[in-house]
Amino acid sequence: MFSTQPIARNNDFWDGFLEEVFNPHFKSANGNFGAVDLYETKDSFVLETDMPGVDQKDIKVEYKDKTLSIEATRKRKSDSDKTHLSERSYGIYKRSFSIGREIDETQIHAQYKDGTLRLVLPKSAKETARLIPVK
Numbered sequence: 001m002f003s004t005q006p007i008a009r010n011n012d013f014w015d016g017f018l019e020e021v022f023n024p025h026f027k028s029a030n031g032n033f034g035a036v037d038l039y040e041t042k043d044s045f046v047l048e049t050d051m052p053g054v055d056q057k058d059i060k061v062e063y064k065d066k067t068l069s070i071e072a073t074r075k076r077k078s079d080s081d082k083t084h085l086s087e088r089s090y091g092i093y094k095r096s097f098s099i100g101r102e103i104d105e106t107q108i109h110a111q112y113k114d115g116t117l118r119l120v121l122p123k124s125a126k127e128t129a130r131l132i133p134v135k
Contacts, residue, residue: 051093063121102124
């Protein structure tokens with residue numbers, strides 16, 4: 001029903017290189033940033049993703065052509081020349097999901113609370129299965 005498209009992080013050459021060459025699920029200094037839980041209820045699909053340190057205004061969610069796209073920007077709080085250690089990642093995070101079911105796109109809603117983005121994608125009534133009597 002869902003398929004994922006590669007994660008794109010515009011932070012660091014080596015993160016991208018290691019992810020692409022060795023393992024698409026490589027965990028680097030980004031830790032679990034953007035890790036996703038996806039589950040299905042009777043009436044909808046629910047997607048939850050962790051985005052700690054991201055301001056709500058820096059999150060963009062789009063549904064188009066059966067593809068759900070999430071983009072978030074985590075900005076550095078300080079550009080001090082005196083930084084001694086910086087292990088947290090900053091920049092743009094993008095993730096897309098191809099959705100193989102009909103979704104009622106007018107009823108999709110998103111909530112961002114405590115660093116977690118929660119999206120509810122209601123199933124379309126057009127996709128409801130029904131028993132067809134055989135005569």
